[in-house]
Amino acid sequence: MAGNRMDPWVDSYAQRAQGLTTSAIRALFSVAARPEVVSLAGGMPYVSALDSDQFADIAARVVREQGAVALQYGSGQGDQTLREQILEISGLVGVRSHPDDVVVTAGSQMGLDLVTKIFCDPGDTVIVESPSYVGALGVFRSYQCNVVHAAMDEQGLDPQSLREGLSENPRVKFIYTIPSFHNPAGLTQSYERRKEILAIAQEFNVPILEDDPYGLLGFEGEPPKAIRSLDDQSVIYLGSFSKIIASGLRVGWVIAPHGVREKLVLAAEAATLCPSNFSQLVVSRYLAEQPWQQQIKVFQELYRERRDALLQSMQALMPLGVTWTVPLGGFYSWLTLPQQLNATNMLPRAIGSMVAYVPGTGFFADGQGAQNLRLSYCYPDPARIEEGVRRLSGVIEAELELVDTFGVNGDSGPSTGSAHTHIPKSDLV
Numbered sequence: 001m002a003g004n005r006m007d008p009w010v011d012s013y014a015q016r017a018q019g020l021t022t023s024a025i026r027a028l029f030s031v032a033a034r035p036e037v038v039s040l041a042g043g044m045p046y047v048s049a050l051d052s053d054q055f056a057d058i059a060a061r062v063v064r065e066q067g068a069v070a071l072q073y074g075s076g077q078g079d080q081t082l083r084e085q086i087l088e089i090s091g092l093v094g095v096r097s098h099p100d101d102v103v104v105t106a107g108s109q110m111g112l113d114l115v116t117k118i119f120c121d122p123g124d125t126v127i128v129e130s131p132s133y134v135g136a137l138g139v140f141r142s143y144q145c146n147v148v149h150a151a152m153d154e155q156g157l158d159p160q161s162l163r164e165g166l167s168e169n170p171r172v173k174f175i176y177t178i179p180s181f182h183n184p185a186g187l188t189q190s191y192e193r194r195k196e197i198l199a200i201a202q203e204f205n206v207p208i209l210e211d212d213p214y215g216l217l218g219f220e221g222e223p224p225k226a227i228r229s230l231d232d233q234s235v236i237y238l239g240s241f242s243k244i245i246a247s248g249l250r251v252g253w254v255i256a257p258h259g260v261r262e263k264l265v266l267a268a269e270a271a272t273l274c275p276s277n278f279s280q281l282v283v284s285r286y287l288a289e290q291p292w293q294q295q296i297k298v299f300q301e302l303y304r305e306r307r308d309a310l311l312q313s314m315q316a317l318m319p320l321g322v323t324w325t326v327p328l329g330g331f332y333s334w335l336t337l338p339q340q341l342n343a344t345n346m347l348p349r350a351i352g353s354m355v356a357y358v359p360g361t362g363f364f365a366d367g368q369g370a371q372n373l374r375l376s377y378c379y380p381d382p383a384r385i386e387e388g389v390r391r392l393s394g395v396i397e398a399e400l401e402l403v404d405t406f407g408v409n410g411d412s413g414p415s416t417g418s419a420h421t422h423i424p425k426s427d428l429v
Helices: 015-019 026-032 052-070 080-093 108-119 134-142 159-168 191-203 258-272 277-289 292-317 343-352 382-406
Strands: 102-105 125-130 146-153 172-177 208-211 235-240 252-255 332-336 372-376
Touching: 015 134, 052 277, 080 102, 080 235, 080 252, 080 277, 102 108, 102 258, 108 134, 108 172, 108 208, 108 235, 108 252, 108 258, 125 134, 125 159, 134 146, 146 159, 159 172, 159 191, 172 191, 191 208, 292 332, 292 382, 343 382
Parallel strands: 125 146, 125 172, 172 208, 208 235
Antiparallel strands: 102 252, 235 252, 332 372
């Protein structure tokens, strides 16, 4: 047996395991978890806004009254009642379907994995936005997919760039998009843009994998209509209770055309046998007994206040040349640094100044993003956010002074360009 002293099995792993690599910045985030560090990095929902006593009571009654079911194996497709309730929730973004076409998963991340597993062979192409969700890129990498980025503009995924990606790449298996309150870009596709993206996908006969964890967390008006509301055969829809109830419950879903659903259930059974009956019944009872739509409004207002604190602080404190997106919902804003700066190289200085962010390179499969970073406003309170922005602004100013003195701070890499907009003061209200 070959290998090395650190891992004697290193030569025995499957080729696909080579794509399972840790981030060079992970060690820094163990430092960032310290309470004195203001973390604008992680996208953790603010679960303290929930009534924990209420959940304790629901969980206790589930065990007491339904224990023989809750603590047992269940259906690989998920609880029937919960699947019906999921359709009520998805109906708020215009998705209409049948409970038979819903597959309950251990979070929408599992749905991402299952869809990729049943569609993609090694070397197949997946088209994603530029930037894209880091968790999705990890899944695609683990299945040895060829990831092609399509550019974004102020309305999200750019149709011309998508068309070019479909035309130039063979074996495109699906288009992965987060159309509402994008992670990490903070952008939202207009309704007309969604129709245009769908029409291109239909023209090339390629399905869309629509990831919609933030769709009900908008700050203005009605929730954006899902792309799946326009076509239930060309779009596979991912949803999650992680952002609208609690991430620790690990309950999400996939709504798919009938044939795809059949394969998803088989793949899910092979992976986990069944999702947790206990978690499903807790969620189902919560939805049946509690004013969940009112709780979503609580989250909306809480995240809006924190979004405003982030934007106002950046407007007041950020150095000239830093730009950012203005999210209309969700958890994130996407920053672009002046061209001579590198967000990855800057991170150790930021951690030393007791503030954390996520460098942009993690949201690309092709080396882009060195000039970008993601800020999350969902977890810290407004005062903490303001302090974090003050610290980060000081770090950026110090980096700019170093560049002025000694020259360019490393390779800034290609920028993601026009999707990054500075905010006028009118957008703060």
